[in-house]
Amino acid sequence: MQTECQIESNTPYYVYQLILLSLLLFPTSIVLAFDINPFKEYNGGAELVHTFEQPAAEILVSSIINPVHEELTIKTLFFVRDTRMPGYELIDDNLIRKVIRGVRWNDDPLNFLPDNPRQWLLNFEHASKITDRINENFDLFYRSHHADLQFLHAMASSEDESAQFTRAAIMSWIEFTYKVASGYIPVHTPFKQLHNYLSPKTSLVFKNFFTQNGRRLNWTPAYLFSLKCTREVVLPSTFEALDCSQTTWLPNKQDIQNIALGSLLHVIQDSFSDSHVTRNPDYDGNYSLIHGRSAIQTFNTYKKQSIRLHRGADSYPQDMDQPPMQSGFNLEEVSAEVISYVLSDRTRPRNKNRQALVNSKLRKGIFHLLDPNATAGSGKYK
Numbered sequence: 078m079q080t081e082c083q084i085e086s087n088t089p090y091y092v093y094q095l096i097l098l099s100l101l102l103f104p105t106s107i108v109l110a111f112d113i114n115p116f117k118e119y120n121g122g123a124e125l126v127h128t129f130e131q132p133a134a135e136i137l138v139s140s141i142i143n144p145v146h147e148e149l150t151i152k153t154l155f156f157v158r159d160t161r162m163p164g165y166e167l168i169d170d171n172l173i174r175k176v177i178r179g180v181r182w183n184d185d186p187l188n189f190l191p192d193n194p195r196q197w198l199l200n201f202e203h204a205s206k207i208t209d210r211i212n213e214n215f216d217l218f219y220r221s222h223h224a225d226l227q228f229l230h231a232m233a234s235s236e237d238e239s240a241q242f243t244r245a246a247i248m249s250w251i252e253f254t255y256k257v258a259s260g261y262i263p264v265h266t267p268f269k270q271l272h273n274y275l276s277p278k279t280s281l282v283f284k285n286f287f288t289q290n291g292r293r294l295n296w297t298p299a300y301l302f303s304l305k306c307t308r309e310v311v312l313p314s315t316f317e318a319l320d321c322s323q324t325t326w327l328p329n330k331q332d333i334q335n336i337a338l339g340s341l342l343h344v345i346q347d348s349f350s351d352s353h354v355t356r357n358p359d360y361d362g363n364y365s366l367i368h369g370r371s372a373i374q375t376f377n378t379y380k381k382q383s384i385r386l387h388r389g390a391d392s393y394p395q396d397m398d399q400p401p402m403q404s405g406f407n408l409e410e411v412s413a414e415v416i417s418y419v420l421s422d423r424t425r426p427r428n429k430n431r432q433a434l435v436n437s438k439l440r441k442g443i444f445h446l447l448d449p450n451a452t453a454g455s456g457k458y459k
């Protein structure tokens with residue numbers, strides 16, 4: 078299997094000391110989407126429990142602290158199970174754990190965490206320093222947060238990106254992950270054969286992001302979603318090549334499908350983060366709401382935002398513990414419907430796969446655009 082390449086950095090050691098110092102002083106300067114906490118695990122309840130030792134320094138300096146994505150996911154899976162939506166009988170503890178792994182994947186596509194928090198942090202900071210130089214030759218970790226794959230967080234990747242471009246990338250990712258999660262795309266399908274399974278539009282988008290110029294042609298969904306890599310950061314100035322040799326850790330078909338489902342849910346969840354997407358109706362305050370939301374005004378871009386303000390909307394949504402609203406979109410309901418379709422499609426013949434129906438519902442629903450030509454915005458987070 079082909080692994081990702083990574084350039085070396087010439088950043089002097091003192092810069093890292095400054096970065097770490099600034100992070101200690103301003104812990105909000107790291108940006109993710111809604112927060113995650115990979116040092117905690119699902120243990121049967123609605124809240125995660127500590128299972129890994131949380132490294133004090135790293136946790137101080139990063140936003141890998143509040144398990145927002147994870148708890149939104151558990152809440153939704155419990156909703157599907159408790160209301161016995163179609164497919165609910167497939168939900169067991171193993172499924173929940175793997176969907177949680179998937180919901181962290183968009184933030185940590187190389188699975189640095191929980192074993193290598195220091196690498197996660199240093200790579201993240203390095204990526205923020207060289208944003209303008211990151212291209213498709215860089216690995217998914219660099220691209221997910223700081224370059225062209227920010228649609229994985231329902232954000233625009235550049236200042237002049239139109240809402241319909243961002244949405245097309247998001248819908249393509251949802252199509253791909255849905256089809257893997259539901260079993261329509263076999264998990265060992267090489268990327269070079271994905272066009273047999275994807276709509277022409279998604280096939281093109283996928284190619285542009287992942288297989289251009291002959292890259293990653295032999296990757297498979299199983300490989301993509303089970304990457305487990307390391308990269309030694311040797312200060313003062315070297316980021317060694319990425320090493321993904323550990324990547325056989327998760328070969329099970331259902332596990333890959335559940336991770337793909339988690340990645341799909343991550344995008345939907347992030348689209349309710351007020352700093353990522355400005356939705357109707359407006360309200361004052363730098364926080365997120367997951368209930369009673371409506372169509373999209375703009376997808377936002379970090380490049381137009383104050384990173385400190387952006388972070389405010391990525392902690393727990395203000396209405397996390399309140400019941401859904403009667404009108405507008407509620408995150409749990411939208412996510413639960415998608416989960417139900419995916420799980421029940423697993424037991425249907427492949428020609429009865431309902432991905433196109435789900436994409437169409439999402440497109441007219443939570444991803445409806447008030448102005449398709451609107452350029453990437455900043456929301457209230459300038």
Ligand SMILES: [Zn+2]
Nearest residue numbers: 110183230347
């Ligand atoms: Zn995200």
